[in-house]
Amino acid sequence: MTLGARTLAVTSGKGGVGKTFITANLAAALAARGLRVLVLDADLGLANLDVVLNLHPKLTLHDVFTEKCTLEQAILPAPGGFSVLLAGSGMVEYSRLTPEVREKLLKIIDQVKPHYDWVLIDTGAGISDVVLYSVSLAADVLVVATPEPTSLTDAYATIKVLAMQQERRHIGLVVNQANRVGEGKGICTQLNAVLTRFVGTRPGGNAFKLELWGEVSSDGAVRQAVLKRQLVMEQYPGCDAAQALKALAQRLSGA
């Protein structure tokens, strides 16, 4: 393994479950701990990290891909004290995984790793080959799901594919928009039960484990921050959601 940043892919299966919201606020929570954090927007088809952060980038990943600018020029400071590399529009043409896209993404990750403590990869929705590939670039995976049945089904499908295709044995889960305390734990137990039964383990291999990394409640502060296109970590640092994200950052940075 190359030295440098720890890499974490944030994915969800279903779109619209708050994947980008969790990524951006987790990045802010890690940055608040004094860590150097880069968020790479790998949602090549439907990037909206710029919308969540209210940024209007002049240079994006697209410009890096087309060699209109250097990687350094396209990395921007975001509110919350971390850096971002936004996908921007015009990336749809890269939303199919060609060898060229593979190589470019891999090169970018390798180039940024020495300069940061954490690289968070915000993947697209769905289980397309680009999503699976961008997840494969990270050492760790965080799956974001809501208690909604469609989100759970898609999260399950994603975890299953990652466990089977990438032989991942350890995946983190954040239950977003939790309606009550303890809901995340119940969901994680349920997912683990189905995974143990259907994903199976190779003889001699380690058992699969989905671990609950956090439960973010759907409080009013989150809705306010999202509508105002601000980070909940900055605007309402005392709210339950912000506390949950701080705890997640603490857990990840192992302090």
Add this chain to the structure above:
Amino acid sequence: MIPSSSTAVAALRQLQLDDALALLEQAGALLPDAEPYSVRWLQGIVDALSDLSNRDPLTGLVNRRSFEMTLEREIDRVARAGEPALLLMLDIDHFKKVNDTHGHPAGDSVIRAVADAVTQSVRPMDTVARTGGEEFAVVLPNCPSSFGPTVAERIRATVAAMVVPVTPSVSVSVTVSLGGAFAPQWIRSSPLLWMERTDRQLYRAKAEGRNRACFEPQVESLVTADEKSMLFAVNTPEEAP
């Protein structure tokens, strides 16, 4: 300096709109009901021109350019929302024969009749387009996979049952071949790829004898019924008494 509104209107009056107005009149578009050269009136003219440039003049359906934009939006929506969308492409069988035997005005009547038949066979939320000479396409948002063959058969049967009068004494009947492909959530497609996949099915329908519909085999769900029922079992280990 901001010009007074009367200066602004005077400036707008210098716009050369003769061609635009002639175009709208020829297309039978309604001119906006507002003071000529007011901002509202100009907005209406621009809207009417945009509408005109998105439509096929013969059938009034959306044209290929506009349709590709619709497909792009639909792909984005599917990726976010998850409900599958269906793209159907259809082609009038042996259309050249109609033109050769009865002349181009007869061909035009047949195309208009097919356009009406397709529009009547789908939901108002579906977009029907004329994408080429005798080619049409329909995008059906929120379309469950079981619904695909049903709607394709409805279109096929409606067209086959049609009798189109082309002269006072002559009527013609035509059939269509259809191809269909879904845009499932986990395939981040592009309008071009989606149309290619659908076109391959249309080609198959033609090769298998025309007047029929062929569909791309559906990718099986990643989550089986057994897994789903266990995932949503009422007595979760946490909640068991």
